[in-house]
Amino acid sequence: DVKVTQSSRYLVKRTGEKVFLECVQDMDHENMFWYRQDPGLGLRLIYFSYDVKMKEKGDIPEGYSVSREKKERFSLILESASTNQTSMYLCASSRDSPGYTFGSGTRLTVV
């Protein structure tokens, strides 16, 4: 089975901190995605990548950046964390087919 691993399950950070969320997949998938999930708003796409060193903005990229230096790793960076970035963050990967495999999520709280 494809495995997508997110480095932390729960994270608490202070306002203004730089936050790194790491995601690693082990099945050589080209496509990787970062979503955030909030009650009543569903999953919203932050950034995605179809190849190493490639990145595209999703629907809500403001306040975030990403890095994909290696095919298996896709990092989400909160440059200066704010309380409105408190959320569940989900990483996903896929080959050139539509089925995503999600990581188990990181619940980030910014205080």
Place this chain on the structure above:
Amino acid sequence: RKEVEQDPGPFNVPEGATVAFNCTYSNSASQSFFWYRQDCRKEPKLLMSVYSSGNEDGRFTAQLNRASQYISLLIRDSKLSDSATYLCVVPPSGSARQLTFGSGTQLTVLP
């Protein structure tokens, strides 16, 4: 109009009941559609794909109505283990690599 809209529910049904959820989409060019299932505090997982008129897998049937731009998910003989949030998913603009998720329909199957 949102790209993907779902009735959030909650749907509370007794065991053994048949329940159906609808999902409307705005992009008439979309060719493929998906239902994901998300258990409480877990990541979403692919339940069914819908590429043409419909798809059936055991107690689950997904149907597509292109003229009215909606897809439906029918669950027959509901089990307690079917309790979850069901997410309707549509690739925007014909691309199958990045997915737009509905905000989900919550189902609780009662004993």
